[in-house]
Amino acid sequence: MALADPQGTRKSLKDRFYAWRTALVGSRAFQQKAARLPIAASIARKDGEALFDLVAGFAHSQILMAFVEFDLPDHLRVQPRTLADLASRTGVPEPRMKVLAQGAAALGLMTRQSDGRYALGRLGAALPGIPGLSQMIRHHDVLYRDLSDPVAFFRDGSDTELAGFWPYVFGASGDVDQDVAATYSELMADSQTLVAEEALAHLDLSDTRTLLDVGGGTGVFLAAAGQAYPHLNLHLFDLPAVIAPAAARFEREGLSDRADTTGGSFRTDALPICADTISLVRVLYDHADETVAMLLTKAHAALPSGGRIIVAEPMSGGGTPTRPGDAYFGPYCMAMRTGKARSANEISGLLAQAGFRDVKTVKTGRPFVTGMVCACKA
Ligand SMILES: C[S@@+](CC[C@H](N)C(=O)[O-])C[C@H]1O[C@@H](n2cnc3c(N)ncnc32)[C@H](O)[C@@H]1O
Numbered sequence: 001m002a003l004a005d006p007q008g009t010r011k012s013l014k015d016r017f018y019a020w021r022t023a024l025v026g027s028r029a030f031q032q033k034a035a036r037l038p039i040a041a042s043i044a045r046k047d048g049e050a051l052f053d054l055v056a057g058f059a060h061s062q063i064l065m066a067f068v069e070f071d072l073p074d075h076l077r078v079q080p081r082t083l084a085d086l087a088s089r090t091g092v093p094e095p096r097m098k099v100l101a102q103g104a105a106a107l108g109l110m111t112r113q114s115d116g117r118y119a120l121g122r123l124g125a126a127l128p129g130i131p132g133l134s135q136m137i138r139h140h141d142v143l144y145r146d147l148s149d150p151v152a153f154f155r156d157g158s159d160t161e162l163a164g165f166w167p168y169v170f171g172a173s174g175d176v177d178q179d180v181a182a183t184y185s186e187l188m189a190d191s192q193t194l195v196a197e198e199a200l201a202h203l204d205l206s207d208t209r210t211l212l213d214v215g216g217g218t219g220v221f222l223a224a225a226g227q228a229y230p231h232l233n234l235h236l237f238d239l240p241a242v243i244a245p246a247a248a249r250f251e252r253e254g255l256s257d258r259a260d261t262t263g264g265s266f267r268t269d270a271l272p273i274c275a276d277t278i279s280l281v282r283v284l285y286d287h288a289d290e291t292v293a294m295l296l297t298k299a300h301a302a303l304p305s306g307g308r309i310i311v312a313e314p315m316s317g318g319g320t321p322t323r324p325g326d327a328y329f330g331p332y333c334m335a336m337r338t339g340k341a342r343s344a345n346e347i348s349g350l351l352a353q354a355g356f357r358d359v360k361t362v363k364t365g366r367p368f369v370t371g372m373v374c375a376c377k378a
Contacts, residue, residue: 031044062144063100063104064137065140067124068127070092072110072120073127073134074128075089076118079119080113080117080118080119083116086101086118104118107123108121108122109121131191132192133191135190135191136190139165142162142165143331143332145161146160146335158337160335166286166336186218189220192221192281195281195282195312195370198366198369199281199310200228201365202365203362205228209231209233210235211233211279212237212272212275213225213235213236213279214237214238214278214283215237215266215280215282215283216237216279218246218249219246219250220249222234222246223249223259226259227253227255233260233275236259237262237272238261239263239264241263243263266295266298267294271302272302273302275303276303277309278308278309278310279312281310282313282370284339284347285333285339286333286336286338287339288338289350296353296356297354300355303377307377308375309374309375310373311347312372314369314371315342315344316329324368325368325371344361344371345361348361348375355378357375357377358375359373360373
């Protein structure tokens with residue numbers, strides 16, 4: 001049922017209920033009353049804590065950054081330590097180290113023992129074992145600066161530092177300096193181990209003869225696929241400046257007799273016709289819709305009939321926004337200035353538009369590592 005509002009536009013009953021609920025929850029008088037009622041008080045307290053966590057989130061991230069920068073996981077790896085010990089190991093004055101250690105303990109990175117020494121908490125102990133995580137935290141200084149003026153960032157954001165950190169996405173000709181390529185490839189390779197693990201846990205490649213990984217970087221995903229499927233032929237396509245470490249990796253891992261690389265740019269070159277499955281791991285989210293549409297059309301052309309495409313990358317939650325997809329990868333991709341975090345539905349739409357059929361979203365166990373959408377060429 002729709003009712004007229006004072007401006008003359010008609011509001012649905014749902015919208016009127018929403019306006020009433022929003023005014024009520026935002027009213028100080030209601031908040032004070034709710035704080036005295038048993039169930040409402042517990043909801044209000046939880047909401048208050050959640051809001052405060054959001055308010056303080058940027059300080060939490062910087063405690064995490066300091067925890068990593070001061071190598072605290074390493075200093076605490078073998079034994080708990082006193083503040084004086086940590087202070088002398090890091091060059092941080094003891095009273096300041098106490099503030100950091102207390103903060104890290106509150107966040108689960110460290111714990112404070114009854115003898116006053118500090119140890120690694122479960123999260124802090126896990127961190128060094130997660131491939132690429134410390135490097136990822138370290139490179140956040142760049143995004144942090146880009147977000148330091150969020151009003152300007154969301155309004156315009158035309159001059160972001162992160163875009164310079166990942167210059168390859170601008171390379172229309174695939175023209176990228178070797179040293180620059182090495183810096184980003186290393187970070188990508190470290191973190192790709194997790195992505196490969198997650199993707200392969202939810203994929204069956206037993207029927208695939210040759211897997212072409214487009215934008216495959218230094219070959220971590222292909223090498224992991226090759227190790228998991230001894231019959232699989234591997235082919236990597238990436239910018240010429242990027243592929244040399246992939247060939248070296250295949251050699252090191254004893255995969256060279258069934259692995260090949262092609263240097264080129266998917267913006268200007270056709271994709272090699274060699275595979276019955278093409279994967280795009282963390283590639284689409286770097287690019288605008290037009291580039292993605294063009295790339296998927298090239299992938300469609302390169303596949304035989306019945307061939308398969310796999311898109312694996314962190315995704316927006318779409319209709320159900322998620323913290324990793326929408327409150328991290330969304331702004332991150334916007335700071336890159338060329339791409340965006342898309343939902344599985346948006347990716348499915350782009351795949352269908354490129355001619356793919358049987359488009360399916362694959363549910364992964366750790367969507368903050370990667371989501372996945374697969375489709376077939378008819
Ligand atoms: C975000 S990285 C992902 C690398 C790897 N798939 C992973 O998940 O670690 C994007 C990759 O796409 C490659 N790439 C970017 N533009 C490209 C282009 N025009 N042609 C081919 N590869 C490109 C980059 O060199 C880079 O290796």
